[in-house]
Amino acid sequence: MPSLLATAAAATVEIGGIVALALPEGATGVRYQNDDALVVAGHAVVGVPLDAAPGRRSVTVATAAGERVLEFTVLAKQYPERHVTVSQRHVDPSPDDLERYRREAAVQRAAYALRTETRNDLVPFERPAAGPASSPFGARSFFNGKPRSPHAGLDIAAATGTPVRAPAPGVVAVTGHYFFNGKTVIIDHGGGLVTMYCHLSRVDVAKGDEVDRGHILGAVGKTGRASGAHLHWTVKVRGVTVDPAQFMAVFNTLDGEDGEDG
Ligand SMILES: [Zn+2]
Structure with a gap:
């Protein structure tokens, strides 16, 4: 269904990888799964464990203009x-x-x-x-x-x-x-x-x-x-x-x- 694809988060990461999400101007608190996220060079850097289920995830960012949600998608990967x-x-x-x-x-x-x-x-x-x-x-x-x-x-x-x-x-x-x-x-x-x-x-x-x-x-x-x-x-x-x-x-x-x- 095209409507679902159109709303899917663009950033993707395979299990065992990391995703780096550009933060909006003036970001203060950056949170992922009830923890502060690692922030490097204006990006939230999030690691995804090998046993994570595929699907949508989001990082929550506090800004002066209110809360922003940055989405990404976890993909499955078969390891040898x-x-x-x-x-x-x-x-x-x-x-x-x-x-x-x-x-x-x-x-x-x-x-x-x-x-x-x-x-x-x-x-x-x-x-x-x-x-x-x-x-x-x-x-x-x-x-x-x-x-x-x-x-x-x-x-x-x-x-x-x-x-x-x-x-x-x-x-x-x-x-x-x-x-x-x-x-x-x-x-x-x-x-x-x-x-x-x-x-x-x-x-x-x-x-x-x-x-x-x-x-x-x-x-x-x-x-x-x-x-x-x-x-x-x-x-x-x-x-x-x-x-x-x-x-x-x-x-x-x-x-x-x-x-x-x-
Ligand atoms: Zn080893």
Whole structure:
């Protein structure tokens, strides 16, 4: 029916991606699903989780002239399967390993929940390591033949020792050596934008360090649940895990400086 198509929101995003919606002049409060939205370079940046249902969504914006509603449409996407062979300990963890994992997961959740002040120097996001993508985000994952959670990041294939760099400025929120993620760094970029780097051979930063774009965080390795040397990179937008590749494709179209026209 043409009338329905005509009213459908023009902006679209696949599950696991982000959408950037231009804000009207003088926008103040920007809300999405009972939370403040991340605002970068005059745009609301919203992440859509892998398990989101397709359909219409809206961001609500407060302006001096009243409330505005910005609509967008979530589209389904089929992600591929991946089959990985790792040590059996990382497929059937012992009770002690599981207890360790639960403690570590709580630390990571706390970092993802950080909502520090939004910065104005986040664009562009640069690729954190040189190398080809080896395992895409969202892949339905089987470890030693057993189904596990979908792949929550992007893997970049690189040799052990390859530098891992901050894609944008931020503060080191967490460093650790974890059961599944191996040696790990989490960066808080502000505004609820948080990124994680896993399986490192070496960590070169400490909690609380301020890092600029390109700052070396550590080096690629294969610690934790890894079949070989690679960087696992996770991007969280206000708690929502999104595809780093789709994130960069959209995010890096935004203007780098707030308030600058065109
Ligand atoms: Zn990975």
